[in-house]
Amino acid sequence: MTATDKAQLTYVTDTYCIWCWAFGDALREFAEANRDRLSVDVLPAGMLVGERVVPVGQKDRVLEGAERVTEMTGAQFGDDFRAAVREGSTVLDSTVSAVAFWALRRQAPERPLDIAHALQKAWYVDGLDLARPEVLAGVARDLHLDPEQAAQDATDPAVLAEAQAGFERRKTLPVPGYPTLLLHTPAGPKRMGGARVTPEKLTQQFERLMRGEELPAEED
Structure with missing residues (x-):
């Protein structure tokens, strides 16, 4: 199957979306298991912009929320993340x-x-500030990419414009919250998944939607 023949999905997410961190492993496992028949792109959503951009210390019950996510999904958070939340000065900015x-x-x-x-690991495990160029460089190295090129590209106005265009595109999609996984069909985008869904359940949902079936309300 060629790339153009594959089903196309869009994952609408945000680095600072705690439920997206919980969903990520299942999504990546699903995408890998079905790589011959689908392609998943990522759209950063702009969850924390404008007046919502504040230091993490000004947000309520972040660590309590992380504990709840772990209890409900098994997702793990690092000690360095907890320390950064307690210290409180890291500004969470989705742009x-x-x-x-x-x-x-x-x-x-x-x-x-x-x-x-x-990028989510850099925050939710390592507690790092993505506004710092050396942090972006470290993420690039972890991905086996060129850290200097990454730092240079992050200062390119065209990249900022691309990020902002992504925020505008998100407004055109049926996104009730995050994470949202959309399968693009002739009838329009269809929602799949959920923060607590398994890779196997995602595959079942995908196959049903590809057959033209609708998912029950509790599954979309």
């Missing part, structure tokens, strides 16, 4: 993280899920 995503994607357009995961 910064989206610029980082698009800068890295320039070098590896075929690896959007890996890039999204690496």
Whole structure:
């Protein structure tokens, strides 16, 4: 099956979406298991922009939320993340993280899920500030990409424009919240998944939608 024959999916996410961190492993396993028949692209959503851009210390119950996510999904959070939340000064800015995503994607357009995961790991495991150039460089190295090129691309106005265009595109899609996984069909985009879904359940949902069936409300 050629790339143009594959089913196309869009993963609408945000680096600072805690439920997206919980969903990521299942999504990547699903995408790998079905790589011969589908392609998943990533769209950073712009969850924290404008007045919502504040230091993490000004957000309520972040660590309690992480504990709840772990209890419900098994997703793990690093000690360095917990320390950064307690210290409180790291500013969570979705424009910064989206610029980082698009800068890295320039070098590896075929690896959007890996890039999204690496950026979330930098925060939810390592507690790092993505606004710092050396952090972006470290993420690039972890992905076996050129760190200097990544840092340079992150300062390119065209990359910022790409991030902002992505935020506008998100507004045109049926996205009730994050994470949202959309399968593009002749009848329009169809929602799949959910933060607690398994790779196997995603495959079942995908196959049903490809047959033209609708998912029950509790599954979309």
